[in-house]
Amino acid sequence: EDQVTQSPEALRLQEGESSSLNCSYTVSGLRGLFWYRQDPGKGPEFLFTLYSAGEEKEKERLKATLTKKESFLHITAPKPEDSATYLCAVQARGGSQGNLIFGKGTKLSVKP
Amino acid sequence: DGGITQSPKYLFRKEGQNVTLSCEQNLNHDAMYWYRQDPGQGLRLIYYSQIVNDFQKGDIAEGYSVSREKKESFPLTVTSAQKNPTAFYLCASSPRSASRNEQFFGPGTRLTVL
Numbered sequence: 401e402d403q404v405t406q407s408p409e410a411l412r413l414q415e416g417e418s419s420s421l422n423c424s425y426t427v428s429g430l431r432g433l434f435w436y437r438q439d440p441g442k443g444p445e446f447l448f449t450l451y452s453a454g455e456e457k458e459k460e461r462l463k464a465t466l467t468k469k470e471s472f473l474h475i476t477a478p479k480p481e482d483s484a485t486y487l488c489a490v491q492a493r494g495g496s497q498g499n500l501i502f503g504k505g506t507k508l509s510v511k512p
Numbered sequence: 513d514g515g516i517t518q519s520p521k522y523l524f525r526k527e528g529q530n531v532t533l534s535c536e537q538n539l540n541h542d543a544m545y546w547y548r549q550d551p552g553q554g555l556r557l558i559y560y561s562q563i564v565n566d567f568q569k570g571d572i573a574e575g576y577s578v579s580r581e582k583k584e585s586f587p588l589t590v591t592s593a594q595k596n597p598t599a600f601y602l603c604a605s606s607p608r609s610a611s612r613n614e615q616f617f618g619p620g621t622r623l624t625v626l
Binding site for chain 1: 516518545552553554555556557600602613614615616617618619620622
């Protein structure tokens, strides 16, 4: 069964304290892995797509990496405005385009 | 300004009523989706449509219905058959191309059953 597990469920950081969020997945052939940011009461905001192991993408303080079994979202020197829930999702090869499987998310809190 | 709009932002429903949630996009995307989000759970797919006049059930379609009469619009009806409809509903769209298949989300509608 295709599955996505995100850890930790919640992460508290001090401003400037770098860390990583994990997304482990099992899927019958990966078509793409997606990272989103979601603020309370709002829709998810697209951040990155990763397609193959070894691929990396960066945006400001965020860097996403991908291996054959997991993805990491590295946050360098975070600021309070980075506080949000970060969602990971995978899409399997061969499935219909509706088959985007989401993890439960990691809630990040950055304190000044 | 291209994007996805959902209305209303908040919706209250009495038991036994059907309600319809609106989703419109001006991104010229072929595919559209409806998800449900509950606290502590990942997003779950209700219905999706890859082309006008065609749609497929997702993982939790029971108690919901959709239509896709126009490329820009994908309304979701929550029927009285849905046992626990209180949730945050998210609409998304995707370009459905070989090189790009990320989904973009609207702002959501929070439905509460009174």
